[in-house]
Amino acid sequence: MSDSTKCFYEILGVSREAEEDEIQAAFEASKQVFEASKAAFEVLNDPKKRAAYDRQKENEKIDILEKLEENNLLHIRDQIFGALDDRDINNCSQVSKSWQIFMKFMRKKKLRMEMGEIGGAGHFWGNDKRAYYGGERDLMGEEELKKVLRLLAAGEKKINLKFWFCQNWEVAEAGWTIKFKTAYEGNGGDGKYFYLWISNKEGGAKFKATAQEINGGNGDEKNRRELQSKKDGTRQRIEYEIVAAYEFVRFNITFL
Template identity: 50%
Template sequence: MHCARVGYLRASYDQDVLSPREQQYLETIKKLKIELESEKAKNRKIEGRNRIVDEGSIHPKLEELRAECGELGHFWGHYFDNDKSPEHGGVRLTTNTDDMKMVLRMVALGEKKINLKFSTRQNNEVDFGLWTMKYITADHAFGGNGTFYLWIGTIGKNVKFTAKAQEINERTGEKLNRKELESKKEGHRQLIMYKRETRFDFVRFNITFM
């Protein structure tokens, strides 16, 4: 005689012989699945374009810039998902100077969380109003010294920030060398330094202004 294993339900084709207790378990599982999907949908909505930063009101112009950038993760907010090269199935390009200016516009309007994805084969610097941002690669072939540098700042304000930094493989999207960094004042800007440990092609910074 075969006995049902403790903790396991019979297969669906055997539901006609389920005990009342097993039927109750099945109904509970169905309800939990529905609640889980509902909660996931709710979380996606919360993290969407109308997210409220720091539980406060948002400048109308900032809402417009967010809409122009697209969904959460395209410059505003934090992004930890697929960042391999688009030619290998990725969904995002690297941050160029126009993108950096867009980010500075958003930060000037009160954006607290941003994300930047840079190529290791570039150095960029931009100004927007009183704000400035500068990125220097760690790659020796492009003038680097083995450490990535990122400056962000504005005249008249000491805007500190933290960053979650990662190196990303262009082909596979593999992420290594995750570090949590805190900026230090240098002149009128704040600076983070991130030592390179791989030969990956991208570096990503998820930044929170303090």
């Protein structure tokens, strides 16, 4: 296949909405993979070098285990073997900064593929009426929100969230927190605004959002607003005025 027929987005593993910094990070990760693969091939393709390398890594593993045993930390040893196979333990990339960057990028890519836009990865502008009436999804629950937070922790800049108009949520995962407060007075709201807070362990993350109210029966969209977050203590918050009182509230969010 010629270069002209390949999808450049697929080659770098980025979406069509990728920002410049994300494209640059993907390119740097690709270069690091190439250099690491080249170095690995030069060693593993030479029987003598490979044997010496295997002995070195085996000795390193033994040294680690001996130190754990000497310090009565066998429970840590058991956790290591429970979480990693021999290939991972012997992989020197675990202490490589460049590989840490690459693995973070790959985790983000994997999460994106698993979640898709309907799961909160990227922006979603599709039919958001109830799935019962032919929509592509229903509201997000705790597990879906946690996946979104893990995606943010992996470096994602664009997400989407969908809430039932009268519910309240506060979910924390991977150093990030999302809190949604309804405008519905029957559930503690002020009757005027929906509130959305997003924060991370560094103390906040500025974002902008396109907010919409969605009719659960026919997918009708009302009250589209472009909002910018404001600092609220250690968090960033947006206020979204209720107009239509439709069943769902959707936010397409970009972090700045």
